[in-house]
Amino acid sequence: MARVEQKDYVALRESVLPRVRTVKHFIAGEFMEGTSGAFFESVDPATNEVIATVPAAGPDDIERAVSAALRAFTEGPWPRLPAAERARILRRIAELIRERADEIAVVESADTGIPIAQIRDAQVLRAADNFDFFAEMATKITGESYPVDDLFINFTIRQPVGVAGLITPWNTPFMLETWKVAPCLAAGNTCILKPASWSPLSAYKLAEVIRDAGVPPGVFNLVYGPGERVGEALARHPAVKLISFTGETTTGKRLMHVGAETLKRFSMELGGKSPVVVFADADLDRALDATIFGVFSLNGERCTAGSRLLLQKDIYNDFVDRLVRRVQRIRVGHPLDRATEVGPLIHRKHLERVLRYVEIGQEEGAILATGGRRPEDPELARGNYLLPTVFVDVAPTMRIAQEEIFGPVLSVIPFSTEEEALRIANGVRYGLAAYVWTNDTSRALRMARGIESGMVWVNSQNVRDLRTPFGGMKESGIGREGGVYSFEFYTELKTVHLALGRHRIPRMGADE
Structure with a gap:
């Protein structure tokens, strides 16, 4: 599909959405x-x-989906296809996603409220990249060999595990669905995808793409429904061997509890309260750009959002002044307007939750520097809009500095020394991502080592390298996905001992 110009997105929405007014499960092709x-x-x-x-x-419905996936794994061709053939089909999925990028982006933007420019130009195209990347990785799944003189060669092989339950969140759902589906299928597994109930529609478009790319029936299945019923049923089912979950920490704990009885293998990417630590010697212009982008893009609804800004006191007042002026100029508007930088929050209930945190912050004594209210524009009155919000002079123990808000809300915290910054950064139950800004290389390395998080970006916003492991520490998750690390989860490691000669075998009970 040709690139749609600004004025045509609304028209495209009107032609695309009627085709998803009533969606269906996708089972056995x-x-x-x-x-x-x-x-x-x-x-x-x-x-x-x-x-x-x-x-x-x-x-x-759940039983039909699991049975279809199990049949496709035990009887179908997918796990037994040469890796190059699986890779060819995955590349075809990537091609179709790019061809349908505008259509997918419009559906996703309408369903989530995320600005079309951020969905179309980043998330949907990134989803295509996921399939291309793991298509290449499928041909590079290797083992190791351990020769023992001329007596043995011992070696490892990686094999697909079986049926995977893939449970995805409501923020940037299409990209995150592909982040799980692509490595799962590349390794030769089959799957059931359960998207979040607040943003289910782009999964329907993914199912269409996968069908049209020639994936055999039953390899990919899609069922909808609430997590407490559908997600837990997948975690409980004995035929489902893997659960990959991205979402809220409490839900992740519940799924692990339910799946423990059948010894599920889990990959959990959970909540975050990521710090952005800015030292006085940093490139402050770039740090300011990255801070604003990191917490306010995707409407602030991102797991790696830098929602705690730690500023060294020497630069605190000037940086805060510049920050507030910039945040007040962020363009809030309809998500299909390419000029929009922040759109509506996902759901009315979530808006109410975020607004309650605004109240809590003020009750706790933090200063509301900007935002924290609905826009005055009458054209936005029906939507779940919230002006980008900045709290300053936040104490590290306040709830707005401790709990995941998952919206366009930034808490600014002063610090004096490197030791104090590290203590504040680590003083939460989460440990997903962190961002450090300094021109002192030794300090950067000390902070990167000392911060309790699965990922640390130094002098950068969140820029993903698909080869690197993604995941968190503490209550931000268990396991890593990305690059070869995805196959630690999506494959079973087997050791083969091959005797080359006639090594000595002890004889027991032999005739005298």
Whole structure:
């Protein structure tokens, strides 16, 4: 599909959304109605109008999906295809995503409220890159050999595990779905995808792409429904061997509890409260750009958002003044306007939750420097809009500095010394990402080593390298995905001992 110009996104929305008004489960290569008779609604965050009716999977639907995936794994061709053939199909998926990028982006933007420029130009194209990357990785799954003189050669091989349950969040759902589906299929597994109920529609577009790319029936399945019913059913099912979950920490703990009885293998990417630590010797212009982008892009609804800004006292007042002026100029508007930088939050309930944190911050004594309220523009009145919000003079123990808000809210905390900065950075239960700004290389390395997080960016915003491991420490998750590290989760490691000669075998009970 040709690139759509600014003025055509609304028209494209009107032609695309009717095709997803009523979506269906995708099981065994076919779109099909649910058997439970239950439905839920997907709502446009910009207007709070219903844009689609979605089936809620019941026990029979879940069993059909698991059975289809298990059959495809045990009897179908996918796990036994040469890696190069699986890679060819994955590349075809990437091609189709790029061809349909505008259509997918419009559906995702309408369903999530994320600005179209950030969805189309980054998230959807990144999703295509995920499939291309793991197509290449599929041909590079290797083992190691351990020769023992001329007696043995011992070697390892990696094999697919089986049926995977892939449970994804409501923020940037399409990209995060591909982040799980691509390595899962590259390794030869089959899967059931369960998208979040607040943003289910782009998963339907992914199912269409996967079908059209020629993935065999049953290899990829899609079921909708609430996590406490569908997600937990997948975690409980004995035929599902893997659960990859991205979402809230409490939900992740619950899934692990439910799946423990069948000894599930889990990969958990959970909550975050990531610090941005800016020292006085840093490039302050770049640090300011990165801070604003890191917490306010994607409407602040991102797990790696730098939602705590730690500023050294020497630069505190000047940096805060510049920060507040910039944040006040952020363009809040309809997500299909390419000039929009912050759109509406995902759901009315989430808006209410974030607004409650604004109240909590003020009750705790933090200074609300800007934002914290709905826009005055009457055209935005029906949507879940919140002006980008900055709290200053925040104490590290305040709830707004401790708890994941998951919205366009930044807490600014002063510090004096490197030791104090490290103590504040580590003083939360999360440990997903961190950002350090300094021109002192030794300090940068000390901070990178000392901060308790799975990922640290130095003098940079969140720039992903698909070869590197992604994941968190503490209550931000378990396991790593990305690059070869994805295959630590999506493959089973087997050791083969091959005797080359006639080594001595002890004889027991032999005749005299």
